[in-house]
Amino acid sequence: MRKSSVALTVVALVLFLLASTAAAKTRVTYWLWLDDPTDTTVQELVEEFNRLHPDIEVVTETIPLANYYDQLLMAISGGGGPDAARFKDWWLGAFYDADLLEDLSPYIANWPGADDVVPNLWNTGMIPGVDGIFMLPHQYITFYLYYRADWFAEAGLNPPRTFDEFLEAALKLTDPANNRYGFGLRGGAGGQDQWLAFMVAGGARIVDEAGNIVINSPKAVEVNQWYIDLYRKHQVAPPSAPTDAYAQVVGAFQAGNTAMMAHHVGSSVMMTDVFGDNVGVLPIPAADPENPATMGTMSGNVVFSTSDVKDAAFKFISWLSEHEAMDKWSKSRQGQLPVLQSVAEQDYYTQNEFFRVSLEGGNYAIVWPPLPGTGYVASYVWQNTMQRALLGEITSQQMLDEIAKALREGN
Amino acid sequence: MLRRLNEKERFTPFLLLGPALLLMLLIVAYPLFQALRLSLFDASLLRPDRARFVGLTNYLNVLRDPLFLRSLLNSTIWVVGCVTLQFTIGMLGALLLNREFPGRGLVRGLSLIPWATSGVLVSLMWTWMLDGNYGVINDILVRLGLISQYRPWLALPISLGGVIAANVWQGAPFFAVMLLAAMQSVPQELYEAARIDGAGRFQQFRSVTIPLIMPTIVITTMLRIVWTANYMDLVFVMTGGGPGNASIILPVLSYITAYKKLKVGEATAMAVLQAILLIITLFVYLRLVNRKGEGGLSLYEV
Amino acid sequence: MRYKRVKEFLLLWIPIALWLTFVLFPYVWMFLTSLKEPSELYTSPIQYLPKKPTFAGYKLLMETTKFPQFILNSLLVVGGTLLVTGTVSTAAAYCFSRFDFRGKGKLFGMFLVTQMFPSVLLVFSLFLIMRTLGLLNTRLALIVAHSTFALPFTTWLLTGFFNSIPKSLDEAATIDGATRWQTFWYVLAPLSAPGVVAALTYVFIYSWNEFIYALTFTSSIDMRTVPVGLNTFMGEYIIRWDLLTAGGVITAIPIVIFFMLVQRRLVQGLTAGAVKG
Numbered sequence: 001m002r003k004s005s006v007a008l009t010v011v012a013l014v015l016f017l018l019a020s021t022a023a024a025k026t027r028v029t030y031w032l033w034l035d036d037p038t039d040t041t042v043q044e045l046v047e048e049f050n051r052l053h054p055d056i057e058v059v060t061e062t063i064p065l066a067n068y069y070d071q072l073l074m075a076i077s078g079g080g081g082p083d084a085a086r087f088k089d090w091w092l093g094a095f096y097d098a099d100l101l102e103d104l105s106p107y108i109a110n111w112p113g114a115d116d117v118v119p120n121l122w123n124t125g126m127i128p129g130v131d132g133i134f135m136l137p138h139q140y141i142t143f144y145l146y147y148r149a150d151w152f153a154e155a156g157l158n159p160p161r162t163f164d165e166f167l168e169a170a171l172k173l174t175d176p177a178n179n180r181y182g183f184g185l186r187g188g189a190g191g192q193d194q195w196l197a198f199m200v201a202g203g204a205r206i207v208d209e210a211g212n213i214v215i216n217s218p219k220a221v222e223v224n225q226w227y228i229d230l231y232r233k234h235q236v237a238p239p240s241a242p243t244d245a246y247a248q249v250v251g252a253f254q255a256g257n258t259a260m261m262a263h264h265v266g267s268s269v270m271m272t273d274v275f276g277d278n279v280g281v282l283p284i285p286a287a288d289p290e291n292p293a294t295m296g297t298m299s300g301n302v303v304f305s306t307s308d309v310k311d312a313a314f315k316f317i318s319w320l321s322e323h324e325a326m327d328k329w330s331k332s333r334q335g336q337l338p339v340l341q342s343v344a345e346q347d348y349y350t351q352n353e354f355f356r357v358s359l360e361g362g363n364y365a366i367v368w369p370p371l372p373g374t375g376y377v378a379s380y381v382w383q384n385t386m387q388r389a390l391l392g393e394i395t396s397q398q399m400l401d402e403i404a405k406a407l408r409e410g411n
Numbered sequence: 412m413l414r415r416l417n418e419k420e421r422f423t424p425f426l427l428l429g430p431a432l433l434l435m436l437l438i439v440a441y442p443l444f445q446a447l448r449l450s451l452f453d454a455s456l457l458r459p460d461r462a463r464f465v466g467l468t469n470y471l472n473v474l475r476d477p478l479f480l481r482s483l484l485n486s487t488i489w490v491v492g493c494v495t496l497q498f499t500i501g502m503l504g505a506l507l508l509n510r511e512f513p514g515r516g517l518v519r520g521l522s523l524i525p526w527a528t529s530g531v532l533v534s535l536m537w538t539w540m541l542d543g544n545y546g547v548i549n550d551i552l553v554r555l556g557l558i559s560q561y562r563p564w565l566a567l568p569i570s571l572g573g574v575i576a577a578n579v580w581q582g583a584p585f586f587a588v589m590l591l592a593a594m595q596s597v598p599q600e601l602y603e604a605a606r607i608d609g610a611g612r613f614q615q616f617r618s619v620t621i622p623l624i625m626p627t628i629v630i631t632t633m634l635r636i637v638w639t640a641n642y643m644d645l646v647f648v649m650t651g652g653g654p655g656n657a658s659i660i661l662p663v664l665s666y667i668t669a670y671k672k673l674k675v676g677e678a679t680a681m682a683v684l685q686a687i688l689l690i691i692t693l694f695v696y697l698r699l700v701n702r703k704g705e706g707g708l709s710l711y712e713v
Numbered sequence: 714m715r716y717k718r719v720k721e722f723l724l725l726w727i728p729i730a731l732w733l734t735f736v737l738f739p740y741v742w743m744f745l746t747s748l749k750e751p752s753e754l755y756t757s758p759i760q761y762l763p764k765k766p767t768f769a770g771y772k773l774l775m776e777t778t779k780f781p782q783f784i785l786n787s788l789l790v791v792g793g794t795l796l797v798t799g800t801v802s803t804a805a806a807y808c809f810s811r812f813d814f815r816g817k818g819k820l821f822g823m824f825l826v827t828q829m830f831p832s833v834l835l836v837f838s839l840f841l842i843m844r845t846l847g848l849l850n851t852r853l854a855l856i857v858a859h860s861t862f863a864l865p866f867t868t869w870l871l872t873g874f875f876n877s878i879p880k881s882l883d884e885a886a887t888i889d890g891a892t893r894w895q896t897f898w899y900v901l902a903p904l905s906a907p908g909v910v911a912a913l914t915y916v917f918i919y920s921w922n923e924f925i926y927a928l929t930f931t932s933s934i935d936m937r938t939v940p941v942g943l944n945t946f947m948g949e950y951i952i953r954w955d956l957l958t959a960g961g962v963i964t965a966i967p968i969v970i971f972f973m974l975v976q977r978r979l980v981q982g983l984t985a986g987a988v989k990g
Contacts, residue, residue, distance in 0.1 A: 037949045038777075061934055064948030070670050075932035077456050078840065078849045098457035179544075179757070187654070240543045240563035242654045247951035255755060257544075380671040388655035391568055423893070427808035428820075430801045431864055438861035439827045442838035449838065459841070500735070507728050518729065520976030522736050527972050528965065529922035531940040535947060535961050536739040539746065539954055547742055550759045580739065634828075641831035644924045648944060665833040666925075675837055682834035689829050 025057040026312040031072065032086035033065040034334065035246070035266055041332035045325055049316060056312045066189045066245065069379040076100060076306060083307035084317050087135055089124050089298045090368050094375035094410065096127055096134055102303040103132035107314045113322045116340045124298035127370050128211065135300035136317050139329065139336035141264035142296040142361035143197035144354075146271060148173075148259050149280040159282050163202060163226065166260075166285040170236035173259040182236035184258035185227075187390050188245035192382040194262040197295035199223050200366045202287040206407070207369050213407055216400035223287070225396040228389050242390045266336045268354035281357050296365030299336070337362070372410035381406040450680040456673040469680035479681065481656055482664040483688075485571060486640060489660050492572075493639045494632060496579040501586025506616075508587060509594050519588070526584040530644030537577035538649055541565055570650045571658035578645055586631060593627035594620060629700050633693060640689055661685045740965070747771070747958035754955055770959035779934055780963050783942035786852060787921055788967070790938055793856035794920040795913055798863045802912070805864070806871030807897060811883065821872075824865040832862075832925045840929055854930045855938070859920040867912045874908030875901060910978040921968055939964045 032042065046058050061082065063071050069091060075081035087095075095101050104125075108114050117137055125135030147159060151173055160166040170182025186194055196206070202223030206215045214220065231237045238244070238252060253261040254274050262284065271279050286292040301317035303310050319325055323342055330338040331348065337358055338344050349355040368374050373381075385399040394402075450469055454462035473479050508519055525533075540548045543563025552558045564573040597620060605615045621628075643662035646652060652659035652667065659667075661681065669678035746754065748766040774780055809821055839858060840849075848854040878901055886896040902909070924940040931937055937945065943964050950956045 034949075062949070064945060064951075066948050067945065071932065073456060073670065073673070074929065077459070078932065079844050080850055080932055094457075098455070100457065240566045243563070243566035243650075245951065251755075251952045376672065380667065384653070384655055387653055387657075391655055391657070393655060424808050424812045424814055427804040427812075431805035431824075431868065434801065434857070434861045434864065435824070435827065437842075438839065438858060439830075439835070442835045442842060443830065445838040445841070446834050503728075504732055507732055510725065512725055512729065516977055518733065520973060521733065523976060523979070524740070524969065524972060525736060527918050527922075527968055529940045529943070529968075530924055531922075531943045531947075532961055532964060533739075535943065535957060536743050539958065540739060540742060542954075544757070545755055545759060545954075547759060547761075580735070584736065637828055641829075643831070643833065644940075648947070662831045662833045665831070669833070669837060679834065679837065682831050686830050686834060690826075693829075 025055055026309050028056060028058045028084060028309055028313050028316055029061065029082040030058055030084050030086075030313075030316065031061045031063060031068075031082040033068050034062055035065075036270075036334050037062065039333045041329060041334075045320065045328060049319055049325075053315065053319075056315065058316050069375060076304065079306075081304060081306060083309050084301060084303045084313040086138070087300055087302040088378070089135065089300070089370065090378035091375040092125070092127065092135060092370040093372045095302075096130075096370070097372045097410065100305055101134040102305045102307070102310055103134060104136055104303065104314065105131070105133045107311075107318070108133055108136070111318050113318060113340075116323065116342050117321070118339055118341055118344070121298065121339050124367060125300055135298070135302050136321055137298055137339040138300045138317075138321055138326075140296060140298040140339060140362075141266060141336045142358050142365040143194055143262055143264050143284055143294050144357045144361060145282045145284055146253065146261045146263060146267075147280050147282060148256075148275075148278060150278040151259050152280075159280060160285050161282075162285050162289055163287045167230070167234065167236070170230070170260065171234060174234075174236045176235075179257055181238045181252075181258050182260060183230060184244070184249040184252050184261040185231055185237035185241040186244050186246070186249045186262070187231075187242035187383070187386050188248065189383060190246055191244075191386065192378055193295055193297060195227065195382070195386065196366070196368065197262060197284050198227055200293040200295060201284045202226060203291065203293075205366070207371075211369075213371075213404050215407065216397065216404040220400055221396045224389075224400055228396055231390050232392060242387045264336065265354050265358045266334050268352075269333050269335070272354075281354050283357055283361055293364050293366055294361040296362060296367050298339075298367070371407050373407040376410060377403055377406050446679045447683060449676055450683050452676045453674070454676045456669060456675050459675065462676065465676070469677045470684065473677060473680050473684060478656060478659075478664065479684075482659045482661050485658060486660040486685075488571060489575065489646075490636055490639050492575045493578045493582065494635050496575070497582040497635065498586050498628075498632060500579065500583040502590055504583060504587035505590035505594055508591050519591075522584050522587055524584070525581050526588075528581060530581075530642070531648055533577050533581050534645055534648035537573065537580070538565065541573045541576075565650050566654055568654070568657045570654060571646075571660075574645050574649050574658060577649065578639070578642070581645075582635065582639070585635070589627060589631045590624060593624035597623045629697075633696065636692070636696070637689060640685070743958045743961050743965075746954055747962050749955055751953070751955055770955045771963070774956060774959055774963060778946065778960070779937075779942065780946075780960065782935060783937050783939045784964070784967060786936060787939040790852050790855045790859065790927075791917055791920045793852070794859040794863065795916055797856060797860040798867055798916045799909075799913060801860065802864050802867040802871055803909075805868045806875055807901070809868070809872045810875035811880070821869075824868060827862075828865055836925060836929050839926070843930055848930075850931050850933055850936050852936065855920075855923075855927055858926045858930070859916075859923055863916045863919050867916055870912045870915070871905070871908060874905040878904050907978055910975055914972075914975050914979045917971065918968070939967075 030046075034042065042060065046060055050057055072081065072085065072091075092101075121137045121140065122133060124137055124140070125133045127134065147169075149159075152159060152169070155169075155172055157169050157172060158165070160169045166183075172182075174180065174182045185191075199220065204215070204217070204220035204223045206213065208214050231241050238257060240248065244252070249258075249261055250263075250267065250270075252258045268281075283292060284294045301320060303313045303317065307313055320329070321339065323340060326338045326340050327343050327346075329335055330343060337355065338349070343349070344359070349359075368378065381403055385394065385402050388394045389396060389399040449462075451464060451466055452462040453465045453469070504522065508515065508522065540546050541564040543549070543561055543566065546561070546564070548564075549558070549561040553561070564570065601619045601623070602615055605619050610618065641662055643660065643666065646658055646660055646663050647666065650658045652663045662685070665678045665681040665685070668681060669675050672678075745761070745763060747770055748768070749760075749763040750765060750767055750769070753760055753763055753765070809817065843849050843854045846854075848857070882900050882904075883896050886900050891899070921938075922940060923938075924944070927938045927941045928944070931941065934942075934945075943960060946960050947957060950960075
């Protein structure tokens, strides 16, 4: 072959190789859970992002929330796992402890969208005593109470504002012969959030101001006993309550088997679809009306320290927390409270009763502290001890002692 | 009389056995050794490289843990309940399938389907049938007058019973087919002789069938005990060991300790203890059976 | 006379009907449920037969979920496992049956002892091994694991079968000039066909249904096998029993088909040789 054609071939090959590597996309794997697996909003958002950023390809995996923590652990400890993931503040402590979360503050410093985030929400992604932000806020919720306005009107009851009123209403509306119960107590997976909402509304706390674990204080034991009694003593919850998870509780409420149900704004679209005006919303009743409290939790996004494509991963998760994407997600069937001020100011949110009660609750919401053992309690210990307490195998004190120990020791 | 091995063939057995041995070494022996070693460490699932040597502490902690003892009790109920019920129903099935009737082949084929079904699918079917609000089993029990109200079976302290029911359904066909196979090799003349001697059907069963299929009974129950003790799929998917710790059996506890509590060393210690207990149980079982007169039946002679 | 015949008829067919009900009822119930619309599902009292049967659930599943991928993965894993176990255990069984050597009994016993260990004992160590070999989240990892754990029982079954074929046949073949391989292929193999079918069916069922290792070694949805996929699916669609049962039926179809194809040979095989104590 003549020298020039060889040279030409080589040049062509090199150019071809360069071109193909340049065009090669950075692949970002993103995990998430969905409360409603038939909702396509997230898929649409991902496709839009991929279109707007031709050099990045985001690929998603949906895992049910009940298995999420386990699967994430198994994948990451296996050396695989996603680059970024939707994440709960429950798990922050455990993952930080194992050095698995990337500190996002350098990225955030250069992110224009940072100013739009409601300032005190940054705390949810931080660890006390540690510099750095490990989770980018995305959607959060505060707990409130749904109630059947039609049933209440029929029975001539006022919507309950205190613990006593709550119990009274529940008792009046319980009718086992007709399969009707006052309150859909959730003893199964994920029920720790609504439990905590009632606990703090009753005056208990997980940690005090100094950061000491006080979940097993006498006050907490008392409130916990009140909660347990709903099932064991007053029987205002369905017999299946100890193992009821989200789907069962929602199913029972929608089927007209329960009068009240604790949840958050994520289900408000579905509720209004099913019930229209027959469903009302209330703040969680407080033991002491002067000191209301409820529980709040942040679902944010994290980037794992094991990832090779951190820049691209951050690009994606920060895009999700920008105005349009945030607005679209918050308005979907499972939308929650937006963390951006520009979004939250819109009429859609301020005029909607469910969003309004949620935002009001934000003023006094307590979150799970990012202790090393919080993930363990949230994914296992709470459910295990709650069920045993509901079945009468252990006392309120014993349950809280076990939780305190688990929070402290991390396992 | 086997051929004597000539020079050429001296290595043939090793070549034939080689691959099997290699796989066993790599996938069973080595992990087993690693697991035994791991049980002496305090290791976290997230960071196994940060493990600390603690000697027998894991074992001591486990043996002192009331939860371990509870799971041991549950495992015993699980194994005894499942195997005896599976055996009984399987025996009845075998007797039935041993008889002559048109379509027998098809019925035999259909009979094995439960055993061929995956544990997850069995869990799905039975969780639905046992549902507290819409479960068909509740409906049938009410119609039969056995209960007055629907119960959420898998949310009650006796949730293990529901899982046992599912396992009995899944496993009875195994016994049915194995026992049937054994029954088929019992010579007809023996039944003839017994009948001539005036023995009724039940007598024939007791004095002819049982003794002759005893080796099969022993082997299949032994296998079934081992498999059931280690079988965690059903409990894991149907109840996860719950509510609380009501249905937790040893393998599930071990899994939870590893993947929720993140203590892999402790979880491995539990599993080792379980294996030891199982081996002891089997030796005791074989002793009991041998004492009854069957004699000479050992692990190697099956 | 007639009374006796009627009595015999009933004494035979009623137990058979009861037995078949026991065996098939869960499947029938699952299938009926999958045909119901949600409005017909959550009724009180329970409706047994669907008033307006519909296949809408199936359509939704095949279009939006990854069941076809799960079935493909399971088929690949099972296929690989059948291949590996088939060859390795046949070789081992032949060796145990046709050769005598020191420690044979002990080796054979060791094989069986491995059945004692719960999967949870080995799963984490195996997880680490697979990670080191870079096999995590691959179907190959499952093929290797499944083959190894199916080996003992399969080898035991096949050894029993080979043992039941008189060695005089081997000798006759050798006298006629056959090599060891030819003896195996033309004499032993055909005679032990039912046993081989029984063994391979066992492997198929074991591998297809295996859950714990499949759960631990795979993390991405594209690699999931049927049991793991079904489990995740149950977590997602948690009270949509119409969709869950449709998914259950879909996953049951391959194995039921396979089963009906081999069941005659299988029962023959188990009946013929395995249980000769």
